[in-house]
Amino acid sequence: MKLNDEQNKSVFSGVVLGYLVLVLHILLILGLGFTVVLIKGIYDFRWLILIVGIALIGASSYYFYHYFKQHKQKLSDLMSNPAFTDRTLEISLMGGMATMRLGHKDDSLKLIQTDTETEVKQLESSESIQIRELSKLSRMLDDELITREEFLKLKQEIF
Numbered sequence: 001m002k003l004n005d006e007q008n009k010s011v012f013s014g015v016v017l018g019y020l021v022l023v024l025h026i027l028l029i030l031g032l033g034f035t036v037v038l039i040k041g042i043y044d045f046r047w048l049i050l051i052v053g054i055a056l057i058g059a060s061s062y063y064f065y066h067y068f069k070q071h072k073q074k075l076s077d078l079m080s081n082p083a084f085t086d087r088t089l090e091i092s093l094m095g096g097m098a099t100m101r102l103g104h105k106d107d108s109l110k111l112i113q114t115d116t117e118t119e120v121k122q123l124e125s126s127e128s129i130q131i132r133e134l135s136k137l138s139r140m141l142d143d144e145l146i147t148r149e150e151f152l153k154l155k156q157e158i159f
Contacts, residue, residue, distance in 0.1 A: 133158050
């Protein structure tokens with residue numbers, strides 16, 4: 001039995017697809033094994049990682065101290081720089097993984113909101129409430145939404 005070219009191509013592509021699936025499964029198993037070994041290695045060396053982290057923080061602190069000493073500056077001089085005038089400065093170490101954010105000049109924080117206008121608020125009197133309800137009733141009567149008897153009954157309830 002002879003196969004034509006299209007059948008050969010479909011058989012070949014099926015075999016290649018099968019090998020690709022097999023290779024991807026092997027890569028997945030290797031990746032999972034590598035991940036387990038890596039996590040186990042990190043767990044075993046957690047104290048070393050902590051010490052190296054503290055050493056990095058100490059080295060960066062020494063670098064900043066040495067930089068300020070060499071340029072004869074103080075931290076207050078840096079903060080009085082015109083670039084920081086009327087701006088907010090947020091420094092986040094662990095929450096933002098050592099980030100610094102400089103706000104815009106118009107980002108003024110208002111802890112207490114103050115109103116410049118003094119608006120006097122008063123309760124509505126019972127007479128004005130009655131007048132408003134009577135005007136609504138009269139409009140409903142004019143629009144023929146209620147009858148004259150209903151209007152008189154509701155008017156008595158209002159008074």
